[in-house]
Amino acid sequence: MGKVIVVTSGKGGVGKTTSTANLGTALALLGKSVVVVDADVGLRNLDIVMGLESRIVYTSMDVIEKQCELAKALVRDRRVDGLMLLAASQKNNKDDIQPEQMKAICDKLRTTHDFVLVDSPAGIERGFSNASAGADEAIVVTTPDVSAIRDADRIIGLLQNAQIEPINLVLNRFSAQLVGNGSMMDQADVLDILNIDLIGVVPEDSGVITSTNRGIPLVYEDASPGAQAYMRIARRLTGQRIPIPDLEDKGLFSNIVKWFTRNR
Amino acid sequence: MANPIVTLRAYRDGLHLIIKPRLSIAEVEEAIQQEIARMNRPLVGTSVQIVLKSPVLEEEEISLLRSKLQEDYDLTVRGIDVVDDESVSPPIAAAPTTHAISQTTDVRAPRNSELSRIIPHTIRSGQTEEFPQGSLIIYGDVNSGSEVKAGGDIVVLGTLRGNAYAGMNGRLSAVIIAMDFAPLQLQIGNYTSRSPASQESRGYPEIARIGAEDVIIVEKFVKF
Numbered sequence: 131m132g133k134v135i136v137v138t139s140g141k142g143g144v145g146k147t148t149s150t151a152n153l154g155t156a157l158a159l160l161g162k163s164v165v166v167v168d169a170d171v172g173l174r175n176l177d178i179v180m181g182l183e184s185r186i187v188y189t190s191m192d193v194i195e196k197q198c199e200l201a202k203a204l205v206r207d208r209r210v211d212g213l214m215l216l217a218a219s220q221k222n223n224k225d226d227i228q229p230e231q232m233k234a235i236c237d238k239l240r241t242t243h244d245f246v247l248v249d250s251p252a253g254i255e256r257g258f259s260n261a262s263a264g265a266d267e268a269i270v271v272t273t274p275d276v277s278a279i280r281d282a283d284r285i286i287g288l289l290q291n292a293q294i295e296p297i298n299l300v301l302n303r304f305s306a307q308l309v310g311n312g313s314m315m316d317q318a319d320v321l322d323i324l325n326i327d328l329i330g331v332v333p334e335d336s337g338v339i340t341s342t343n344r345g346i347p348l349v350y351e352d353a354s355p356g357a358q359a360y361m362r363i364a365r366r367l368t369g370q371r372i373p374i375p376d377l378e379d380k381g382l383f384s385n386i387v388k389w390f391t392r393n394r
Numbered sequence: 395m396a397n398p399i400v401t402l403r404a405y406r407d408g409l410h411l412i413i414k415p416r417l418s419i420a421e422v423e424e425a426i427q428q429e430i431a432r433m434n435r436p437l438v439g440t441s442v443q444i445v446l447k448s449p450v451l452e453e454e455e456i457s458l459l460r461s462k463l464q465e466d467y468d469l470t471v472r473g474i475d476v477v478d479d480e481s482v483s484p485p486i487a488a489a490p491t492t493h494a495i496s497q498t499t500d501v502r503a504p505r506n507s508e509l510s511r512i513i514p515h516t517i518r519s520g521q522t523e524e525f526p527q528g529s530l531i532i533y534g535d536v537n538s539g540s541e542v543k544a545g546g547d548i549v550v551l552g553t554l555r556g557n558a559y560a561g562m563n564g565r566l567s568a569v570i571i572a573m574d575f576a577p578l579q580l581q582i583g584n585y586t587s588r589s590p591a592s593q594e595s596r597g598y599p600e601i602a603r604i605g606a607e608d609v610i611i612v613e614k615f616v617k618f
Contacts, residue, residue: 276538280537280538283518283537283538283539284518284520286518287518287519287521288520322553323535323538325534
């Protein structure tokens with residue numbers, strides 16, 4: 131029986147879809163069978179980030195309306211074994227799907243796959259409740275800025291009310307340089323506010339933009355720091371214990387600057 | 395202060411109406427009217443402690459004053475103290491930074507009669523905890539975008555980053571205590587305060603209460 135994990139954030143643009151695509155691909159590269167589900171009905175993006183947009187014939191809406199079998203709606207990613215995409219309908223909107231219908235799809239997918247990653251839309255409305263309806267676990271993606279963190283906090287509260295456990299945090303777009311000169315919150319500050327388990331820190335990586343535009347998830351670029359971070363998170367999701375490397379700049383100068391700004 | 399006959403001051407157990415001696419009841423009434431008119435906030439529903447300096451007003455003058463305060467200003471008289479001229483303690487803002495509330499006075503009485511509720515977790519953005527019957531104790535943080543409201547005190551055994559509203563039934567002696575104090579807005583009774591933007595944690599517990607100048611003061615919390 132596979133796990134259903136919802137990838138969510140509250141705020142838009144923090145990297146939910148990028149994280150879903152990369153973690154899904156990384157898990158498949160580790161030999162797991164994975165389905166990534168786009169729950170952003172009406173504003174689908176996951177297919178583009180994964181480079182599968184030209185191959186979508188059926189969507190989750192067609193499955194719900196019984197236009198096709200679930201297995202037939204899954205698009206196989208040919209670059210790696212065991213990776214499938216279930217796309218969202220682009221012509222409907224979020225209210226056309228009921229949470230129970232999404233839960234039924236997730237329950238069916240978990241019988242045939244190790245991991246079902248659901249890419250949640252931004253917001254706390256119907257799209258979010260649809261995406262989290264069938265989830266056992268959650269990954270909350272946030273960037274180290276106050277507005278993303280407040281929204282993540284809100285989402286964590288809603289996930290806890292829905293008894294989704296565990297809730298793991300991915301800290302995205304982390305810049306050691308900006309933390310070093312005191313203009314970005316560090317890992318400890320973020321965890322102090324959100325108070326959930328950190329599953330990974332993804333450094334700011336301009337490679338994400340190119341990879342999104344080309345439709346090739348970053349994890350295929352072995353040398354990229356972002357790819358390595360996503361691979362580590364995927365290993366942790368499979369139960370391996372891998373320490374989170376300290377991405378903060380440990381240069382003497384920045385430490386002195388930090389010491390002064392902290393004690394001001 | 396501005397009014398020599400009657401002074402209305404906030405102490406930690408609530409409002410005190412301090413009346414100078416050797417005056418006629420008519421003078422006192424007029425002074426009370428001026429003093430209350432001077433306040434820029436309504437006092438409706440709150441209670442006051444009358445502090446008289448000797449020689450005291452006649453017994454019937456006091457009962458007249460009590461009914462007048464109730465009828466004209468909707469102020470409940472909590473009790474009457476008679477003090478010597480010198481023994482009037484300074485109001486909160488002028489007091490030293492440690493305010494140990496004496497156990498022997500009845501200052502704690504209203505607090506003791508209240509209920510308390512423990513919230514055993516962090517309160518996250520968008521969540522609200524409300525307890526008009528008494529005080530709230532939070533085992534965790536109160537995060538930005540959340541709200542805690544209590545009839546009595548609010549004690550946060552973590553970081554206060556959201557909005558806190560103590561004394562929501564009008565008890566002005568209510569306090570807000572947090573291990574780390576970085577709130578967006580504070581409210582005690584009908585007094586509000588907004589923290590300066592980008593308030594950094596000071597690394598020690600702090601307490602907010604109403605000071606003498608009708609403002610919420612925040613200072614280092616030492617002990618109750």
